[in-house]
Amino acid sequence: MMDQFKIGLALFIFLAIPPVASFMESVMVIHMHMQMPMLVIAGLLMAPFFQKQFPNFFEKWNENGIPGILLFIIIISYWLLPRTMDEALSLTSVEIFKFISLPFLAGVPLRDSWKKLSDFSKNFVITLFTIVFLGMGFLYIFVPVQLCNNYLIIEQIALGWAFLLTAVGMIVYLLYVAFVDPSEYE
Amino acid sequence: MKKLEHNTIAIIVVLLFGCVLFYVGTDGFRAFTAETARVNQLIKEKPKFPDVTFEDSFGRKYSFSEFENKYVFITFFYTACTTVCIQLEVNMGKVYDMLPEQYIDEDIVFLSISFDPEKDDPATLSRYKDYFNSDGETWRMATIPDQKELDSLLQEFGVIVIPDGKGHFAHNSAFYIVDKQGFLTNVLDYRDPETAADVVKTILENDKGE
Numbered sequence: 547m548m549d550q551f552k553i554g555l556a557l558f559i560f561l562a563i564p565p566v567a568s569f570m571e572s573v574m575v576i577h578m579h580m581q582m583p584m585l586v587i588a589g590l591l592m593a594p595f596f597q598k599q600f601p602n603f604f605e606k607w608n609e610n611g612i613p614g615i616l617l618f619i620i621i622i623s624y625w626l627l628p629r630t631m632d633e634a635l636s637l638t639s640v641e642i643f644k645f646i647s648l649p650f651l652a653g654v655p656l657r658d659s660w661k662k663l664s665d666f667s668k669n670f671v672i673t674l675f676t677i678v679f680l681g682m683g684f685l686y687i688f689v690p691v692q693l694c695n696n697y698l699i700i701e702q703i704a705l706g707w708a709f710l711l712t713a714v715g716m717i718v719y720l721l722y723v724a725f726v727d728p729s730e731y732e
Numbered sequence: 733m734k735k736l737e738h739n740t741i742a743i744i745v746v747l748l749f750g751c752v753l754f755y756v757g758t759d760g761f762r763a764f765t766a767e768t769a770r771v772n773q774l775i776k777e778k779p780k781f782p783d784v785t786f787e788d789s790f791g792r793k794y795s796f797s798e799f800e801n802k803y804v805f806i807t808f809f810y811t812a813c814t815t816v817c818i819q820l821e822v823n824m825g826k827v828y829d830m831l832p833e834q835y836i837d838e839d840i841v842f843l844s845i846s847f848d849p850e851k852d853d854p855a856t857l858s859r860y861k862d863y864f865n866s867d868g869e870t871w872r873m874a875t876i877p878d879q880k881e882l883d884s885l886l887q888e889f890g891v892i893v894i895p896d897g898k899g900h901f902a903h904n905s906a907f908y909i910v911d912k913q914g915f916l917t918n919v920l921d922y923r924d925p926e927t928a929a930d931v932v933k934t935i936l937e938n939d940k941g942e
Binding site for chain 1: 738740741742743745746747749750753754757758764765767768769892894896902904
């Protein structure tokens with residue numbers, strides 16, 4: 547458990563090293579589909595440490611997992627806005643908020659909530675993000691204007707395809723859950 | 733029951749936090765892209781046109797005071813551009829044509845500023861202006877040879893120009909209106925010349941009425 551925390555913390559610090567951060571942010575698709583998810587993953591890895599330190603807090607305020615997953619959805623949706631990605635590059639305060647919100651307000655609550663959620667809720671969350679990602683994908687591919695001032699249109703289109711591919715991955719998973727009964731293969 | 737209450741409170745707090753976050757992050761649900769935020773901010777701040785030296789299509793050199801006591805209708809472009817700039821300049825020409833003739837030159841000057849001084853010398857600008865029937869006088873095409881001065885203007889007016897390394901630039905576009913005192917007063921959508929012409933007409937009429 548301690549090891550996971552160390553790995554998470556190391557990942558977090560690594561991502562925050564200025565040259566690493568500025569390299570990842572120089573490419574739009576890496577910024578959104580690698581740096582941001584890795585920050586969430588850093589949070590996921592650090593979560594057990596916080597759960598152990600403050601067991602009452604999570605038990606009391608995130609009893610059925612809904613508050614945590616809502617917080618996760620809100621934070622992720624916020625970082626999907628074209629503007630926030632732009633401002634992370636031009637405003638230091640927004641950049642700092644990114645490094646705090648994604649691991650600690652999205653990663654940590656996701657891990658605490660996920661086990662508490664029913665299968666239905668889990669699939670609901672995945673379906674929600676599939677729809678959102680499909681929407682974002684089509685938006686970035688087909689919108690004729692440049693949505694982010696810091697990135698070229700060609701990068702915007704690449705980002706759109708990355709969203710669509712991620713959505714396809716989630717659709718495959720949802721179909722698997724819907725049609726395959728694992729017990730048949732045991 | 734007590735525990736469930738905590739859970740419910742947590743949900744409400746999280747939702748409230750989400751509303752505040754999105755409200756603040758989008759300036760009250762008005763700006764979802766940095767470009768909209770930039771335009772809103774510019775109109776609020778009204779920056780003054782910095783002191784720069786232009787070189788126009790006739791090779792004349794002058795500062796912004798050349799346009800003293802006139803409104804200036806500005807766009808930013810570069811001549812090697814094959815996409816947005818053409819539409820931008822065509823629409824600028826439309827606004828020019830839609831304005832009553834009496835205002836042109838007397839009260840308002842059109843100015844296309846190239847942010848590519850390296851390539852856009854007077855000869856290139858002169859050739860380019862002919863494509864758009866610009867006379868070079870009431871609708872001038874100019875560049876700012878001093879890169880530092882150019883950068884200060886782009887910075888002040890929030891124009892973001894990213895060179896792609898192959899002689900082209902990614903950039904944001906708009907119509908900028910600077911008033912008689914040299915302050916930026918309005919930023920308009922370049923894709924809608926009709927509205928822009930109406931706005932300019934109203935500004936000029938009000939100015940005459942005063």
